[in-house]
Amino acid sequence: MFRKAVLVAGFLAVVSRVDALWPLPTTLSEGTSALRLSYGFHIAVSPSVGFPPLDLTEAIVQTQTYLLTDDLGRLVVGRGASDVSAFETAAYLSELTLTLKPGSEVNSITTEAQKPIEERDEAYTLSVPANGSAAVIEATSTLGLFRGLTTFSQLWYTYEGTIYAVNTPVEIDDTPAYPYRGLLLDTARNYFPVADILRTLDAMSWVKINEFHWHVVDSQSFPLEIPGYEELATYGAYGPGMVYTAADVENIVSYAGARGIDVLVEIDTPGHTAAIADAHPDYVACNDARPWADFANEPPAGQIRFATPDVASWTAGLFTAVSKMFPSSIVSTGGDEINQNCYEKDEPTMTILNATGEPFAEAFQNALNDFVGGTHSALKSAGKTPAVWEEMVLDFNLTLADDTLVLVWISSDDVKAVADKGFRIIHAASNYFYLDCGGGGWVGDYPAGDSWCDPFKTWQYSYTFDPLANLTSDQYHLIMGGQHNLWTEQSSASNLDPIVWPRAAASAELFWSGAGGNVTAALPRLHDASFRMQQRGVNSIPLQPLWCALRPFECDLTW
Amino acid sequence: MFLNAVFAAASLLAAVCHVDALWPLPRSLSEGTSALRLSYGFHITLPPDIASPPLDLIEAVARTQAYLFTDNLGRLVVGRGASDVSAFETAPYLPELTLSLAPGSTVLSITAEAQKPLGERDEAYTLTVPSNGSAASITATSTLGLFRGLTTFGQLWYEYDGTIYAINTPLEVEDSPAYPYRGLLLDTARNYFPVSDLLRQLDAMSMVKINQFHWHVVDSQSFALQIPGYEELAEYGAYSPQMIYSASDVVEIVSYAGARGIDVLVEIDTPGHTAAIGDAHPDFVACNLARPWADYAAEPPAGQLRMANKTVAEWTAGLFSAVAEMFPSTIVSTGGDEVNTYCYQEDPETQAILKASDSTLEEALNTFVMGTHGALLKAGKTPAVWEEMVLDYNLTLSNETLVLVWISSEDVQAVAEKGFRVIHAASNYFYLDCGAGEWIGDDPSGNSWCDPFKTWQYTYTFDPLANLTTEQYPLIMGGQQNLWTEQSSPSNLDPIVWPRAASSAEVFWSGAGGNLTAALPRLHDVSFRMQQRGINSIPLQPLWAVQDFAVVLDAHV
Secondary structure, eight states, rough: HHHHHHHHHHHHHHSSSOOOHHHHHHHEEEEEEEEEEEEEEEEEEOOOOOOHHHHHHHHHHHHHHHHHOOOOOOOTTTTTTTGHHHTTTTTEEEEEEEEEEETOOOOOOOHTTTSSSGGGOOOOOEEOOOSOOOEEEESHHHHHHHHHHHHHHOOEEEETTTEEEEEEEEEEEEEOOOEEEEEEEEEEOOOOHHHHHHHHHHEEEEEOOOOEEEEEOOSSSOOOOOOOOOHHHHSSSTTTTSOOHHHHHHHHHHHHHHOOOOOEOOOOSEEEGGGGGOOOOOOOOEETOOSSHHOOOSSSSEEOTTTTHHHHHHHHHHHHHHHHOSSSEEEEEOOOOOOHHHHHHHHHHHHHHHHHHHHHHHHHHHHHHHHHHHHHHHHHHHHEEEEEETTTTSSOOOOOTOEEEEESSSOOOGGHHHHHTOOOEEEEOOEEEEEETTTTOOSOOOOOOOOTSSSSOOOHHTTTOOOTTOOOGGGGGGEEEEEEOOOTTTTTTHHHHHHHHHHHHHHHHHHOOOOOHHHHHHHHHHHHHHHHHTTTTTTOOOOSOHHTTTSSTTTBBBB | HHHHHHHHHHHHHHHHHSOOOOSSOOOOEEEEEEEEEEEEEEEEOOOOOSSSHHHHHHHHHHHHHHHHHHHHOOOSSSSTTGHHOOOHOOOOOEEEEEEETTOOOOOOHHHHTTTTTTGGOOOOOEEOOOOOOOEEEEEEEEEEHHHHHHHHHSSSEEETTTTTEEEEEEEEEEEOOOEEEEEEEEEESOOOOHHHHHHHHHHHHHHHTTTTTEEEOOOOOOBBBBBBTHHHHHHHHHSTTTTTHHEEEHHHHHHHHHTTTEEEEEEEOOSSGGGGGGGGGGGGTTTTTOOOHHHOSSSOOOOOTTTTSHHHHHHHHHHHHHHHHHOOOOOEEEEOOOOOOOHHHHHHHHHHHHEEEEHHHHHHHHHHHHHHHHHHHHHOOOOOOTTHHHSSSSSOOOOTEEEEESOGGGHHHHHHHOOOOEEEOOHHHBTTTTTSOOOOOOOOTEEEEETTTOOOOHHTTTOOOTTTOGGGGGGGGEEEEEEEEEESTTHHHHHHHHHTTTHHHHHHHSOOOOOOHHHHHHHHHHHHHHHHHOOOOOOOHHHHHHHTTTGGGTTOO
């Protein structure tokens, strides 16, 4: 009998465990007391912040709004009915105070978010007493305060008009394991209206993703309007209504910044550039050449004539102009999937390469080195750090700056080789982090067609990724973090939310909380994050029947 | 050089003029290369010889007129129609489309026609659109045929800069479906879908001439259907009071479907998949919430009706009588998949009954199924069942029973050999949920049980008559794609279903053997038109490919 009672107690522990926070904080201590949000609840800024930056003020207003409008029933049977007895006598919380530690510099959230990777300060502490005295978020930057606000808003549920938490007192001391936690969106295969990007930025911020990797242009379309290079979008966009104007970019960048997100823009070069030919046919080799599969990984074929000095200097100028549009310290020059056959069949390129008198391979490599050197030094002059896809390091012997960021996309097996060359790494491997895989082939006339990167990457699988696998401990410091990626051959506004959410939250937690998380324990928290996203207007999908979501662990394999 | 020029001109022209519009492809289609503009005063006239046209036909006409003026679909070519201006700016205007029923046709509502038994549905029509501006016409022998013709007519038109035009007149279509049953299954029990989401699916279904909504309305996870006389089931078994289909919701859904040429086949899955009944009637359910669930059920939570219990069997038969009154369709499914025998072996009550009556589980199952099917037959319904009821048990099912094959298309032949009529619903071709990962918890490497993802291409290559003898061909009624919703909700309903479900819609309307490569541009067209009508159908390719003739994208080109 006694044993049985103990067993019941163990059951209770599971029930009262709160499955709310995503990503999981570095350290978390929570109680079992309920706490109600007072009708007069407000968020105060301590004098230590001085005159608060506008985006901090906006974040406070937004947080207060979420608290009152999330209207999320707790994910238990009854959706909170069973919490009534606990909260009906609970204390009211009337204030949350934001404090900066003495000596902290007061910048806008945006400024903090746009700092170089290694300088970003996202740490915070959050304390929510159970007795109704003021909750406190303390940090050494406004960005840290913002992360704390995000965590705070995940504590609350609504039942019949009462907004309450069930796990106070809460003490959190939190800081990310990795400084780079990203999401890539391709807006070139299919176009996405600005509103869809803004909604995605909102969802990113709720799981503390801090980098929007914007793969804005590609061979299929060039929707980015760049001052001085307007002809690229004029001729290369899908249509006049499918262009990101300079004003749109400003809007997106500032919307992101205010949500603690930096925007890393990528102009993929020299491959993936057929759309440039719509404005500058002379700049592009093997433009629309057939069969496309001989000249490119995807239709349409077309790559910048990088060996042509005019083209190389034009491209460097393009990056200078792009740099001015994006305050981020990082800009990507791409560099994936360069098709050599395209250049071998291109008379202007071969004329230039032959004139060097060097063997083809050497001449090709030298010309590519000059081209990349040009674009990267344009970035350097603009104060930017270049980012590249892994081929720029693994397939060619280029003289890249040591601080170049390398994104590994082909396979996580390639991480080790990049690390061995001493470069800093961002995990983006297709075998773990591609959101588009497993949805079937999109190339026509291909009946059996599955996607090239089958199978579908489940959230569970992404979640089990080990960022430090195969590395030596002295290489660990090279790992900056990672990102999920949505390539949009088969995506549009129609399926953006459901294909991204909540899956992209898996890497968000992995790179914030560190590897080794438990998939089984994570699921109820991921449900919580997903349901809250739905309440905030993001079409995140259910990972299980609602029956399971309301009964943590009861749909586990061995329950 | 000359040869080159001829080749280029001829092949390019051929590509441009070919119209990639109609889905499903009509049985016979002849189209010209003349443009035709829709007159601002365009109107559709009802058959003059019908004294009082059915209301749903009048509404279908109004809806078609509205679509013509609001679709606002730019043709899927570079310039989205700019290159058509020279062709249409001097084209005649079409002022009228006339609908007529062949002499002697009985005049019923579209709804009444759609709800007829499978063998009696008349969906044939002819459509003529002259290029000179004289009236277009649709003729049929039923209002349902006229409705199908209106749907086809609605797919001919594009919009550029305020002009609504077709580019492929004169047009002659003679059309009728290859198979009488073309369905879509939606599970509203694993996750709940508001009525508005169902209505939007019905709209999309009618766009591609799907004529059967297989509504898997309840299951072990929740019992969302409010049944008169059995209200306690939803009261206790639904996810919440807001997540219930009331009797009036059902009336609305059934009539909305009927007006769109769609019959609603409701399924109350029995005796398995019934744990949710245990919420209201715990005594009726064996192994209710038993653990480990995997021993007792294919999915959590475990729980199956105590079918051997006479009270339960009679109650269930009564339930089907009540359900039969809610749904005018001639078909009702009693389910019958995944009956877990271990659940009954471990249930003392079931074992006691079997022992007392000296009967086997199979005999008890037969009695149970005869009870539910007897109730349906009495209500004038044809029962439908999942394949196990025929392949795993020796039951005395009536010959007219419809059998849905879901486990594998390999099982079709065995069902046909038993002489039953078959509806294709095989997981290896027609499950829309496969390939998106495991939903069961605590299973890190878990993929979906029915991996891989079923691409529209793969579904499209399905042969409904594979492995059958010619004398078995008449048993094939058609088929359906199926959305089981363990990982679906309104958040991803449209994108997971569309345009993929259009694939089987064409297989079973136009017949098998369609050419994938040629189909893709037409599928783009219907997908984009769905988007224009508010359905979140997904893109199958980058817009670049859509505009530049998908053919160019083919792997070997």
